[in-house]
């Protein structure tokens with residue numbers, strides 16, 4: 001089969017449906033350390049495939065954050081190391097994965113014979129699959145899947161609606177990022193019409209933190225730093241802070257958002273001690289600055305206003321390097 005590339009908003013419904021009609025044994029995967037869009041999209045698409053009478057397997061690489069445990073059947077998604085090695089799939093649906101390596105170990109089920117369908121909205125998607133539908137204007141893969149469901153007249157029921165709403169809500173930062181379009185709100189409205197209770201979903205995800213998480217946030221905010229005339233905000237997370245707060249590593253999820261809480265900040269960084277020699281960085285920006293390009297310089301990637309990378313240097317060195325890098329960005333030399 002020749003490679004097909006659809007860089008468009010409209011779902012290539014006929015082509016996609018034809019692939020699914022021909023598929024027998026499908027695997028639905030997403031990226032390492034799944035987030036709301038990854039899990040919501042995976043669950044929604046898998047339900048649709050089951051409703052088509054297909055044999056469907058889901059798999060994940062990484063833990064499911066506690067705040068997403070309410071998603072219907074999410075806890076049934078097996079970790080890749082619990083799936084039998086000899087499982088075979090003729091078709092793999094890869095959601096939210098700019099490249100196969102983002103799938104993690106679950107990519108071991110992709111070989112030359114596999115028909116891979118890549119559905120994504122990352123602008124750095126490398127179009128590795130046989131079939132690629134990439135819409136960089138979509139707020140989320142959840143939004144793209146809704147468009148596809150609508151195009152083929154698949155009736156979305158409440159469990160699927162909850163999954164798609166979660167995907168959209170989380171990937172738009174609660175309808176805040178600039179990818180949030182009129183269409184995004186319309187789709188959210190349709191999902192509410194199906195029965196999604198917006199406040200319930202929102203509170204379950206955002207207002208349901210463990211006390212240790214909030215304690216960790218307090219420690220991080222206590223040491224907040226500003227550079228380059230207040231345009232760069234840096235939050236630092238050390239292993240010691242985790243220990244003192246009694247928090248797990250997954251509990252830092254969302255802390256990066258606080259980097260943009262203050263007036264005048266254009267870029268926010270969360271710099272996290274990963275190991276003694278590696279530092280994990282999350283970047284956020286307001287409209288004008290493309291932090292994905294900066295993350296790329298450090299072999300990372302992501303979106304225009306939200307990206308990340310892993311720097312192979314200790315925390316303090318990485319932080320100094322980043323602050324220096326942003327000097328140029330702000331012409332603050």
Ligand SMILES: [Mn+2]
Nearest residue numbers: 037140141171
């Ligand atoms: Mn996404």
